Amino acid sequence: MNGPEIQVDVAPGLTLFVPRVRRAGPTALRVDGKATLGHVVESLGVPLTEVGALVVDGREVAAGHVPADGESVTVRPVERPQRVPGAPLRFLLDVHLGTLARRLRLLGVDAAYESTDIGDPALAARSAAERRVLLSRDRGLLHRRELWAGAFVYSTAPDAQLDDVLDRFRPELTPWTRCTACNGPLRPATKAEVADQLAGGTRRTVDVFARCGDCGRAYWKGAHHEQLETIVTRALAQFAR
Incomplete structure (x- = not known):
């Protein structure tokens, strides 16, 4: 040439x-x-x-x-924090970032997630249709022209991935408000409303519950709450607005 x-x-x-x-x-x-x-x-x-x-x-x-x-x-x-046009700030994660999706949801961040591989064209199209920032470690996917917005996830470690996304975009954090399974909104629920999801021990010892408005899943302070609380406390200390 x-x-x-x-x-x-x-x-x-x-x-x-x-x-x-x-x-x-x-x-x-x-x-x-x-x-x-x-x-x-x-x-x-x-x-x-x-x-x-x-x-x-x-x-x-x-x-x-x-x-x-x-x-x-x-x-x-890209300068940090990165400003994304439009509102509200929402994310879409590919099939390889399930743990990151659940942690973002734990913090109240709108994080849609594809649990199956629907293919790059479909992911890019959903990003554009729903105006979501696509998070991925697939470099080729981030080259697609139809993307609305995207970001490469630089680490393979969940803690570092979460820190990277929170540092880059600084989303508003509202912990315990989203279903970690489906991304739907959580609402307070009575014990009677979620009784069909409770084992005997939980039914006897727990009185405070939440329920997903979309999938109906029940939430309470169970065996893993301390671990989740650590993730939330750390994120709020470093990245809360």
């Missing part, structure tokens, strides 16, 4: 998306003179969902900028 040559410097936080041969500082890249800078960045492996400012020779440009010969490009990560 005899097109323009540019220098591209990808921020350290984004180099995990880039082939190793291009990770050591600014590298020369030959382009065709027609592709936009957004396409060029994606061709390096970086999803635009992870890109903040694109800076060319010291000035910020749009992703639609067409690079010219000799330009120096800096690719910066």
Whole structure:
């Protein structure tokens, strides 16, 4: 290719998306003179969902900028907290992020989750139709044009995943208000209303209950409450508005 040559410097936080041969500082890249800078960045492996400012020779440009010969490009990560257009802030998680989905719901964050693999086109379409931020570790999925908004989940550890999402988006936290099974709203319930879901010991010793308005699942302070309380307390201490 005899097109323009540019220098591209990808921020350290984004180099995990880039082939190793291009990770050591600014590298020369030959382009065709027609592709936009957004396409060029994606061709390096970086999803635009992870890109903040694109800076060319010291000035910020749009992703639609067409690079010219000799330009120096800096690719910066998304600034945190990230502002997402529209309201309210809602998420959609792919099949591999079930634990993260349940923890977000525990904190009262609207987190839809696909428990089966419905395919990338369907996930992207749902993100657009429901105006949800798609959370995924699938880099290819985050390149899809029909996405409304998306974000790469950088860790495989549930604690780090939750911290990353809360730090990046700073959603409003309202713990104990969502069903961790289906994402529906929780409402106070009487013991009689949930009696069919209670074992004998629970029926005798517990008096405070909640019930999901969508799926009907009952909630109370059971054996795992202390573990859940730890997750909630930690999140509120670090990320509550």
